[in-house]
Amino acid sequence: MRAYFGRRYKLSASHRLHAEALSVEENQAAYGKCNNPHGHGHNYVLEVLTGGPVDEATGMVINLTALDEVMRTKVMERFDHANLNLDPLFVNRVPTTENLCRAVFGLLKDELPAGELEWVRVEETENNFFQCNSAE
């Protein structure tokens, strides 16, 4: 019996959207105020959905404390209160929320002690969010 278990996490980080391949003017045209030189920050909300059989002994797809621990060690300690542009994953990749979403998916997908990672959703603000089901 397959079911899904989801959890939301809050993460605060800074970033600057700037593509090295583009000129100054092109960067400003593409990213607007997100291209301002000193960066800015967001309170991101990460929503993680896992899927799998419901364990008969526990009634759970995954124990949320185990999911919390994976999130803490693989994602929160890496990105929370950090500058995303300085992370190795974003050296050659603009830390848009699309790319953050894929990065989080890649950091989590092989680490879950039960169930499978269905998707990761990242809410950058209350009014925009991104969702992906692979790291590619």
Next chain:
Amino acid sequence: MIELTRRATFSSSHFYWNESWSAEKNEQVFGKCANRNGHGHNYTLEVTVAGEPDPVTGFVVDLKWLKDVMEREVLAAFDHRHLNLEVPEFAKAIPTTENIAIATWTRLEPAVTAARGARLSRVRVYETPEIFAEYRGEA
């Protein structure tokens, strides 16, 4: 095809306990949720049905009808109740959020299928704003 979702809330108490385990193992796996005196949540239920809008009414289903089905089949049994002690599904199954989603689906699916052209697509149960489980039926 259109998906239509209706939300409802209910407040219940529960605890997590596997009778075939020792007290120590229950506490190790379930943490503070294993407290036999129970605790409670304000749950939010999201029920999604899918179908084509009726050419005359423009409705996939009548929302008032769906509300009544949810109240009769689910909320009347769960709201302001102790799930372990008062809801038959949880005499054996542990009332985790996953199992509440499955029980909600099982309670709603016959009524939705029998009465209207739409089908039940998804049941999502939020235990807190940060924790939810979802069931989409047998694949």
